[in-house]
Amino acid sequence: MNDTVAMKKRISSKAIREQQNIAYLFVFPYALMFIIFIVVPVIAAIGLSFTYFDTVRTPIWIGFDNYINILTNDDVFMQYVIPNTLKYAIIVGPGGYILSFLLAWMLAQLAPKIRTVLALIIYSPSLTSGITMAVLWRVIFAGDNSGYLNSVLLNLGLIVEPIVFLQSKEFLLTIMIVVTLWSSMGVGFLAMLAGILNVNQELYEAGYIDGIKNKFQEMIYITIPSIKPQMLFGAVMAIVGTFSASGIGVALSGSNPTPQYAGQLIVNHIEYYGFNKYEMGYAAALSVILLMIVYFFSRMSFKLFGSKDE
Amino acid sequence: MRAHKFQGTKINPSKFHPSQIRFLLIILPIALFMLLPLIYIFNHAFKPLEELFYYPPRFFVEQFTLQNFVRLFQVTGSSGIPMSRYLFNSIIVTVLVLFTSVLISTLAGYALSKLNFKGKRLLNEINTIALMFVGVAVTIPRYLIIEKLGLIDNFFIHVLPYLAIPVGLFLIKQFVDQIPNELIDASRVDGANEWQIYTKIILPLIRPAIATIVILSFQTVWNSADTSTTYINNDSLKTFAFYMNTLTSNTNGVAGQGMAAAASLIMFLPNLLIFIIMQSKVMDTMAHSGIK
Numbered sequence: 001m002n003d004t005v006a007m008k009k010r011i012s013s014k015a016i017r018e019q020q021n022i023a024y025l026f027v028f029p030y031a032l033m034f035i036i037f038i039v040v041p042v043i044a045a046i047g048l049s050f051t052y053f054d055t056v057r058t059p060i061w062i063g064f065d066n067y068i069n070i071l072t073n074d075d076v077f078m079q080y081v082i083p084n085t086l087k088y089a090i091i092v093g094p095g096g097y098i099l100s101f102l103l104a105w106m107l108a109q110l111a112p113k114i115r116t117v118l119a120l121i122i123y124s125p126s127l128t129s130g131i132t133m134a135v136l137w138r139v140i141f142a143g144d145n146s147g148y149l150n151s152v153l154l155n156l157g158l159i160v161e162p163i164v165f166l167q168s169k170e171f172l173l174t175i176m177i178v179v180t181l182w183s184s185m186g187v188g189f190l191a192m193l194a195g196i197l198n199v200n201q202e203l204y205e206a207g208y209i210d211g212i213k214n215k216f217q218e219m220i221y222i223t224i225p226s227i228k229p230q231m232l233f234g235a236v237m238a239i240v241g242t243f244s245a246s247g248i249g250v251a252l253s254g255s256n257p258t259p260q261y262a263g264q265l266i267v268n269h270i271e272y273y274g275f276n277k278y279e280m281g282y283a284a285a286l287s288v289i290l291l292m293i294v295y296f297f298s299r300m301s302f303k304l305f306g307s308k309d310e
Numbered sequence: 311m312r313a314h315k316f317q318g319t320k321i322n323p324s325k326f327h328p329s330q331i332r333f334l335l336i337i338l339p340i341a342l343f344m345l346l347p348l349i350y351i352f353n354h355a356f357k358p359l360e361e362l363f364y365y366p367p368r369f370f371v372e373q374f375t376l377q378n379f380v381r382l383f384q385v386t387g388s389s390g391i392p393m394s395r396y397l398f399n400s401i402i403v404t405v406l407v408l409f410t411s412v413l414i415s416t417l418a419g420y421a422l423s424k425l426n427f428k429g430k431r432l433l434n435e436i437n438t439i440a441l442m443f444v445g446v447a448v449t450i451p452r453y454l455i456i457e458k459l460g461l462i463d464n465f466f467i468h469v470l471p472y473l474a475i476p477v478g479l480f481l482i483k484q485f486v487d488q489i490p491n492e493l494i495d496a497s498r499v500d501g502a503n504e505w506q507i508y509t510k511i512i513l514p515l516i517r518p519a520i521a522t523i524v525i526l527s528f529q530t531v532w533n534s535a536d537t538s539t540t541y542i543n544n545d546s547l548k549t550f551a552f553y554m555n556t557l558t559s560n561t562n563g564v565a566g567q568g569m570a571a572a573a574s575l576i577m578f579l580p581n582l583l584i585f586i587i588m589q590s591k592v593m594d595t596m597a598h599s600g601i602k
Contacts, residue, residue: 016426022504023425030418031433033474036459037452038440044451103340106333111326114334120586121341124348127581128574129533129551135570136351148350151366182344187477187526187596194596197322204320223321229600236441236601237477243444267446274450283450290447298442306601 042291048284055278066285077286080261081269084173085293088265089242091177093297096184097238101231103185104193105219119193126186134251137179141165141252166253172262176252180245188237195230196223228305235301243267243294266290351578354571355379362568378572385557385569391546393553400532400550403468407531408524411473415523419482420512424494425504434483438601440476449540456541467541468549472531478523484598485519486512521591529581551577 049066051059070077103122107115140148143164150162165171199222207222224231249263250256256272258264266286274283323330353371354362355378361371383393421427422434445452452471461467489512497507513520538552554573557566585592 019425019504020427023421023427023430026417026421026425026504026508027427027433029414030474030479033414033470034437034440034476036455037471037474038443038476039436040455041448041451042443044455045448048451048454103337106337108321109323109333110330110337111323114326116589118337118341120589121345123585124582125344127529127578127585128348129535129577133347133574135567136347136354136574139354139567139570140347140350146367148367148369155366182347185344187522187599190592191596191599194593195600197593198597199321201320201322227600230596232601233599240442240444244446247446270447271449280450280454287447287450290444294442294444294447295439302601 045284045287045291048281049288051281051284053280053284055280059281062281066282067289069282070285070289076257076261076264077269080264081266084261084264085246085266088173088177088180088246089293089297092180092184092245093238093242096181096242097188097235099181100185100189100234100238101192104189104196105223107193108196119190122185123190125183126189128183133179133183134248137175137252138166138254141175143167167259169260169262172249172253172258176249176263179252180242180248183245184238184241186237186241188234188241191230191237192227192234195227199223199226232301232305235305236298239294239297239301243290247271266293348578351571351574354568355575357568357571359568378568379576382557382569382572382576393550395546396548396550396553399465399468399547403549404528404531406469407472408527410469411475411478411527412520412523414473415475415478415482416513416516416520417508419479419486419516420508422479423483423486424489424491424512437476437479441480441601443476445471449536453540462541463544463547465547468531468537471537472527472534475523475527475530478526480601481519481522481595481599482516484600485516485595488598489515518591518594521588522595525585525588525592528584532580533577 048059050061050063052062052065053059107119107122110118139146142148142150143162143166145151145154145162147162147165149165150159153159154162163171165175203222203226204218207218212218212221246265246267249258249265250268250271253259253263256268256276258268267290270283270286270290273279273286350369353369356374356376357371358373358375358377361368361373385393422430456462456467461470493511494507497511502510533551535549535552535555538548542548554570554577557569557573
């Protein structure tokens with residue numbers, strides 16, 4: 001009797017070990033790529049951020065100097081990069097996110113055929129490639145009267161002389177925001193749309209019996225709580241998309257730094273220091289700050305929409 | 311009567327109702343705004359040279375022509391490499407990335423969801439944090455690592471950085487989570503090994519999630535010029551997306567615009583096509599795509 005129990009135990013522990021080995025085999029390729037191209041670069045960025053490194057000589061440990069310099073000596077960073085990044089990130093991030101939710105919410109209330117067509121139209125700009133498109137945006141916003149926008153505005157008599165949109169301090173950031181918003185209705189938008197379409201219909205009927213009076217209350221008390229996971233997914237995608245797309249200013253204006261730093265965002269600042277000035281330690285410190293900003297926004301989204309049990 | 315009225319304003323209605331008009335009034339202008347740049351590319355791409363020079367510029371094409379595409383294919387870069395070479399590179403890279411990333415993320419997704427091993431929780435948690443990972447932030451350390459690994463000017467550097475997609479693994483795992491354990495246990499009892507379970511049970515059941523990853527990966531890889539700009543110096547190893555960028559940023563002047571539009575169209579259409587084909591599967595995946 002005891003023998004059989006022991007034997008069973010031995011067999012099962014052997015089976016468990018075997019399964020574990022297979023599991024490692026299955027996970028290994030992904031984990032390897034994940035570690036080399038995501039985990040190690042992040043750790044390296046943190047390490048390098050405490051050094052002076054010009055890519056030629058070995059990095060020299062300088063403690064927090066890079067961070068102190070960023071915060072106290074980098075006029076461009078404080079005067080242009082931070083305000084620009086905040087303005088851009090808040091409008092494109094939360095702004096674009098709310099817009100994509102509202103669009104998804106309205107689309108969900110349309111008849112299926114027209115809904116599919118409109119959803120495809122709204123989604124398709126996110127399929128274009130940012131940098132190739134920049135060339136075409138340059139035609140639309142061209143600074144002489146061959147530009148489409150200038151031509152239209154001149155024809156309507158709204159302006160007397162063509163505006164040099166992409167080199168101008170006043171317009172560059174706004175154009176960047178419009179262009180990014182245009183292409184920001186991606187998978188997050190689809191997730192929220194699919195989520196809303198899958199909300200149990202009975203919840204709404206129950207809600208109206210319980211005294212919900214209008215569409216707004218319905219959205220706040222039923223729709224959003226029912227699709228919290230999709231809302232969170234959408235938020236994370238919005239944050240990532242916002243920062244990933246922020247090379248657009250350089251692509252539009254054709255120079256880094258952007259004219260008078262009008263469209264200088266933190267990503268451009270990083271590339272400028274890294275690839276133009278070869279101050280890799282400094283650039284790494286800026287990267288760490290960017291990663292912290294992204295992480296902060298994500299934690300906020302988790303606070304808003306994350307489930308309580310985890 | 312009342313039930314009929316409810317049909318119009320409710321979520322996911324089955325047919326049109328006048329009460330939907332208010333939403334249409336808001337959405338249609340937005341959709342038009344979204345569509346305008348796309349219509350503009352289409353028209354610009356098929357305009358003959360004279361029309362590109364028109365002043366004031368005209369939005370719609372009058373004399374439909376394929377000139378821009380022909381010139382695009384004839385032009386060779388300053389290095390004397392024909393465009394077909396770049397296109398070939400891009401197709402190889404894209405196919406490799408799609409196949410490999412689907413393979414490794416489905417394998418990992420199955421293991422993370424249904425198999426037991428040490429470090430499972432940790433990997434899961436790190437992967438969830440990595441959903442918020444922004445690649446551009448670590449361009450520089452990534453470059454240094456790739457240089458250390460001796461992968462600069464290696465063709466596979468177009469492929470490797472795009473293989474681990476945290477969002478992809480995440481979506482796959484959520485799909486595998488929904489497959490009942492009993493189904494897997496039953497086939498284990500029947501003598502199936504893990505590989506057979508993976509190929510015969512898991513893969514067929516998570517097809518929508520795979521379709522979604524294919525689209526996401528395709529979009530990233532096909533559109534990306536970054537790897538060519540940053541890690542490749544040898545011109546003959548660069549990709550189509552990169553070629554389009556140099557071409558369009560170097561050819562100043564009006565003639566270049568037509569080619570740029572043609573190039574954008576070539577970049578854009580495969581994305582759109584794949585999405586339209588797999589649209590319903592994507593929506594199915596997205597309905598389950600939440601983070602809990």
